[in-house]
Amino acid sequence: LLSLESWPLWAQNLVPALIYCLVVMPASLFLGSFLFAEVIARVEGWTSSTAFNYSMSILSGSDKPLTQEVPVTSAGKFFEMLLLVFTFIFRMTSLGLAGSFTIVRDGTNFVPPTPRGLVCFL
Numbered sequence: 001l002l003s004l005e006s007w008p009l010w011a012q013n014l015v016p017a018l019i020y021c022l023v024v025m026p027a028s029l030f031l032g033s034f035l036f037a038e039v040i041a042r043v044e045g046w047t048s049s050t051a052f053n054y055s056m057s058i059l060s061g062s063d064k065p066l067t068q069e070v071p072v073t074s075a076g077k078f079f080e081m082l083l084l085v086f087t088f089i090f091r092m093t094s095l096g097l098a099g100s101f102t103i104v105r106d107g108t109n110f111v112p113p114t115p116r117g118l119v120c121f122l
Contacts, residue, residue, distance in 0.1 A: 013103040020101070025094055032090065033059045036083045044069070044076045059087050 007015075033055040041051035046069055053066035058080075071080045098104060112121050 010103075013101065013106070017098070017101040017103050020097065028090070029056075029059055032086060036079065036086070040071065040076060040079050040083075043079060044071055044073060055083060058083055059090070061087070061091075 005012075033052060036059075037048065037051035037055040040046065040055060041048050044051070046054075050067050050069050054069055057064075057066040071077045110121075112118050
C-alpha cells in the first residue's frame with residue numbers, strides 16, 4: 001500500500017509504517033472512543049463530552065482521568081468492562097501489526113542477540 005517501486009527501499013518500508021502509526025491507529029482510537037462514549041452516555045445519563053473524555057482516558061491508558069465521572073449503574077459497569085476488553089485487544093493488535101512492518105523487522109537485526117551485546121550497543 002502506497003509503496004511505489006520507484007521509491008527508495010527505505011521509503012517503501014517507512015511510509016506504510018508512518019501512515020499506520022500516525023493515521024490509522026489514532027483514527028481507530030478516536031472512533032472506538034466515540035462509539036463507546038455514546039453507549040455509556042446513554043446508559044449513565046452523562047453528556048456526550050463527559051462520556052467521550054471518560055472513554056478516551058481509558059483507551060489511551062492515561063493514569064490521570066479526563067473526567068471525575070465513573071459508571072455507577074450495572075449496565076454502565078458492563079460497558080466499561082467491554083471497553084477495557086476492547087482496549088486490551090486494540091493494544092495487542094496494534095503492537096502485532098506495528099511489529100510486522102519490514103522496517104521494524106529490519107531494525108531488530110541491528111540489536112545484538114545477547115544481553116551483554118545489547119548493553120554495549122546502547
